Amino acid sequence: MIIKNDISLVIADDHPMILKGLKEELVENNYNVVGEANNGMQALELILTLQPTIALLDIDMPVLTGFEVIKMAKEKGISTKFIVLSFHKETEYISQAKALQINGYLLKEDSFSEIENCIKNVLNDEICFSPSFEASSLKSVSEEIKRIKLLTPSEKTILKLVAQQMSSNQIAETLFISPRTVEKHRSNILGKLEINNSVNSLINWAFTYRKTIKEL
Missing domain, CATH: 3.40.50.2300 (Response regulator)
Structure with missing residues (x-):
């Protein structure tokens, strides 16, 4: 009681x-x-x-x-x-x-x-x-959070920079890695988040969830 x-x-x-x-x-x-x-x-x-x-x-x-x-x-x-x-x-x-x-x-x-x-x-x-x-909205967000947790620390770092609308070249310069490595990480992120690999799809997703990504 x-x-x-x-x-x-x-x-x-x-x-x-x-x-x-x-x-x-x-x-x-x-x-x-x-x-x-x-x-x-x-x-x-x-x-x-x-x-x-x-x-x-x-x-x-x-x-x-x-x-x-x-x-x-x-x-x-x-x-x-x-x-x-x-x-x-x-x-x-x-x-x-x-x-x-x-x-x-x-x-x-x-x-x-x-x-x-x-x-x-x-x-x-x-x-x-x-x-x-709405229950459907809560469920959808929960699924997104679960997928975000599948990302490696390196992928989370890159996703945060994508949310800041940085290009692959800018991210590469910031992290002192090659643009090719950045693109490989971006590809892995798209797969884990189940996002279609279309133009600006990851940028749009990252911008929508930018406040959540800051907590990673």
Whole structure:
């Protein structure tokens, strides 16, 4: 049985009214809000200091984004579970959340009951995404993440540079390898990601998933 008052929460959002409303809802429902922040750096400092059970974070915040806060906290070995609250429904945000292995992703349009349900699922070590996301979209992103994980470290490095729209010659110069080696890696990447080998296909794919690729 979950005892709400035992669940410590840090919440962060750069919109004062949203932050205030979220805190009031949580407190009224007996959750223990131990800290609140209006920018990413404040949120990170609170998480590292207080090590709450769960952090509820907006994605778009000043100084550090919610994703950056989560990545940095995880690198410090913090056991806090993370739920992001956002207006974003785009695939690139879903894929970035999955790449970071974020515990929950809710939309700000969701009801408080959805937040409670997500908290419950996350505490049971389940991944929770807003019911507003289409199952097919979540499945598609999951498959892309699985394929990305098949890449070797060298292939991931080259994919990051492709996402920056660098040519094979530019990549070769940057990595001090031959253009032929770059082309061989690109061919392997296309195969592993199951992308058709058409003009600009890899560039287009890398640009779509550029934020996810940064987390590789």
